Amino acid sequence: MKLFQKLLLAPAALGLMAPVAASAADLNLAGVNQYATSDEQVTSITQFSDVQPTDWAYQALSNLIERYGCVAGYPNGTFKGRQAMTRYEAAALLNACLDRITEVTDELKRLMKEFEKELAVLKGRVDGLEAKVGELEATQFSTTTKLKGVATFVLGANSFGGSVEGLRDAYRASEGATTFNYDVRLNFDTSFTGKDLLRTTLRAGNFANSGFGGGYTTGTNDAALGLNQLEVAFQGASGADSVEINRLFYQFPIGNGFTATVGGKVRQDDMLAMWPSVYPADTVLDIFTYAGAPGAYNLNLGAGAGLWYQKNGWNLSLNYVSGNAQNGSPNDNFDNCGGIGTDCAAQTGTAQVGYAASNWGIAAVYNYSNGVGPASGTPLAVLGGSGVGNLFDTVNSVGLSAYWQPKTNGWVPSISAGWGINSYNEDNAAANFDGVASQSWYVGLQWQDAFVKGNALGMAVGQPTFITSCGDFCDRTPQDAGYAWEWWYKFQVTDNISVTPAIFYLSNPLGAFGNAARVAAGENGAAVNNFGGLVKTTFKF
Incomplete structure (x- = not known):
C-alpha cells in the first residue's frame, strides 16, 4: 500500500478524528514513513536505546512489538516516547498494526474454511457437553460436597482346633458356621475453601454376631476383621443393620x-x-x-x-x-x-x-x-x-x-x-x-x-x-x-x-x-x- 493511500485510510480507522489544520512543517514525512514501512519494524523492545523497563508504557509497547510487530523506531535506534506525535504519525502507526491484524484474520479465515467440517463436529460436541453440564449442575445435591462410598461383602468361616x-x-x-456379611461406608467430603475438609461418614453392617465381628466371647479381638473393627463399637443399642454416624470432623490449615x-x-x-x-x-x-x-x-x-x-x-x-x-x-x-x-x-x-x-x-x-x-x-x-x-x-x-x-x-x-x-x-x-x-x-x-x-x-x-x-x-x-x-x-x-x-x-x-x-x-x-x-x-x- 502506498503512503498516500495509508494516510487516507488511517483517519477513518481512528474514528475520523476532528479535523485539525496541519502544515508541511507539522508533518515529519521521514517519521511517518518509519511507521508505515513494515519491513523496518523492530522485533524486540530492547532495540530502543531510550526505552527503559521503568517507563510507564513499557509493557504496552513490548506487547505491540512481540504480538504484532508493528512498531518502528528512528534511524538512530530510539523510539522518542516522550516526543509529541502528529496525527499523521498516529495514523501511520495504527495502519501498520491494522495491516498485521488483517493478515492474521485472513489466515484464520483460510484455516476455518479448510477445517470447516471438523469445526462443525467440535461445535456439536461442545453444545452437547454444555447441555450435560447444565443438567448436572441442576441436579447435583451440593457444589461443595463429594460422595465416596465403599460396600463390602464377606463370605467366610472359621475352624477351630486345639488340645x-x-x-x-x-x-x-x-x-463355626459359614456366614455372609456386609459393611457399607458413605463418606461425604465437603470443602468450603478448597484447603479445608468437613467429613461426614455414615456406616452400617451386620458383623456383630458373625465369626468375624468381635472375636471370642472371652474378649479377644484376634479374629476381628480390619474392615469391621469399628462395627461392634458403633452399633451400640441400635443393633445391626442400622445406619449411624461413624465420623464427623472438620480439618483446616493454620x-x-x-x-x-x-x-x-x-x-x-x-x-x-x-x-x-x-x-x-x-x-x-x-x-x-x-x-x-x-x-x-x-x-x-x-x-x-x-x-x-x-x-x-x-x-x-x-x-x-x-x-x-x-x-x-x-x-x-x-x-x-x-x-x-x-x-x-x-x-x-x-x-x-x-x-x-x-x-x-x-x-x-x-x-x-x-x-x-x-x-x-x-x-x-x-x-x-x-x-x-x-x-x-x-x-x-x-x-x-x-x-x-x-x-x-x-x-x-x-x-x-x-x-x-x-x-x-x-x-x-x-x-x-x-x-x-x-x-x-x-x-x-x-x-x-x-x-x-x-x-x-x-x-x-x-x-x-x-x-x-x-x-x-x-x-x-x-x-x-x-x-x-x-x-x-x-x-x-x-x-x-x-x-x-x-x-x-x-x-x-x-x-x-x-x-x-x-x-x-x-x-x-x-x-x-x-x-x-x-x-x-x-x-x-
Whole structure:
C-alpha cells in the first residue's frame, strides 16, 4: 500500500478524528514513513536505546512489538516516547498494526474454511457437553460436597482346633458356621475453601454376631476383621443393620505447615500427619491394621481435637480423643459416665514424630490411654487395658513403625514393619515400665501387579499384643503369646470392583486364658487355635 493511500485510510480507522489544520512543517514525512514501512519494524523492545523497563508504557509497547510487530523506531535506534506525535504519525502507526491484524484474520479465515467440517463436529460436541453440564449442575445435591462410598461383602468361616476338647467344641458350636456379611461406608467430603475438609461418614453392617465381628466371647479381638473393627463399637443399642454416624470432623490449615482437626466423632489416626505403614488396612486380620502397635495406635473413636505440623518431610502430631465425651457424669458409678478429662472419659492422648520420603517413612509414637486398652490382642492384654474387672486401668504405650516401597512394581514387595510396648498401671501415675507390660510386632509384605497388572498379593506375620511380664500382678511369667499369619490375593476386576480370597491362622488366640485351661485339663499344646478363610468383594463408588 502506498503512503498516500495509508494516510487516507488511517483517519477513518481512528474514528475520523476532528479535523485539525496541519502544515508541511507539522508533518515529519521521514517519521511517518518509519511507521508505515513494515519491513523496518523492530522485533524486540530492547532495540530502543531510550526505552527503559521503568517507563510507564513499557509493557504496552513490548506487547505491540512481540504480538504484532508493528512498531518502528528512528534511524538512530530510539523510539522518542516522550516526543509529541502528529496525527499523521498516529495514523501511520495504527495502519501498520491494522495491516498485521488483517493478515492474521485472513489466515484464520483460510484455516476455518479448510477445517470447516471438523469445526462443525467440535461445535456439536461442545453444545452437547454444555447441555450435560447444565443438567448436572441442576441436579447435583451440593457444589461443595463429594460422595465416596465403599460396600463390602464377606463370605467366610472359621475352624477351630486345639488340645482342650471342651473349649474347642464350644467355639466350633458358637462361631463355626459359614456366614455372609456386609459393611457399607458413605463418606461425604465437603470443602468450603478448597484447603479445608468437613467429613461426614455414615456406616452400617451386620458383623456383630458373625465369626468375624468381635472375636471370642472371652474378649479377644484376634479374629476381628480390619474392615469391621469399628462395627461392634458403633452399633451400640441400635443393633445391626442400622445406619449411624461413624465420623464427623472438620480439618483446616493454620498458617504455614500446620493443620488442625476438631470433631464430635473423630478417630485417633484421622489426626496424624502420616500413617507409618503401606500394608492395606482392610485386608483380613484386624491385628495387622495398627502398624504393629495396637496399644499406641488403638484408633480410639470419639470427640477430640488435634494439631499436626509438616515441613521438608518431617512431621509432628498431637491429638486427644474422649470416647465418652457425650456423657455428662464424671463418676464411674453412673451409667452416663464420661466427659472430657475425667477418669471415665475413655480417653487417649497421642504424640507422634515421623519422617516421610518419596518411597519410605518412619514414625515413633507415644500414647497415654485411660480406660482404653490395646485395640487388638489376647484377652488379658485387651481387657486389662480397658480397666474391666478392676484390672490395670491406665496404659502408657510406645510404638516404632516404618515402611519401604520399591520405585517400580515387580518381584520385590513393599515392606511394612512395626513394634509396640505397653505399660499398665492401676492409677493415673506416670509410665511404670517395671509393672505389668505387653508387646506386639508385625511384618507385612505386598506385591503390586502380582501376576496380572492391577492385582495384588500380600501376607503378614506377627504377634498380637500379649502380656510379657506381670510385676506385682502375678508371681510367674505369663504364657500369653501367640502368632498370627494371613495370605491374600486381590483380583482387580474393574476400577471399582475387587475380589480378595484370603486364609489366616491364629496359633494361640486365647493366650494365658487358654493356657490356664490347658494346664487344668492336663493337656499339651495350645488350648485353641483358629484357621479360617474368606472371600471379600469390595465395591467403590
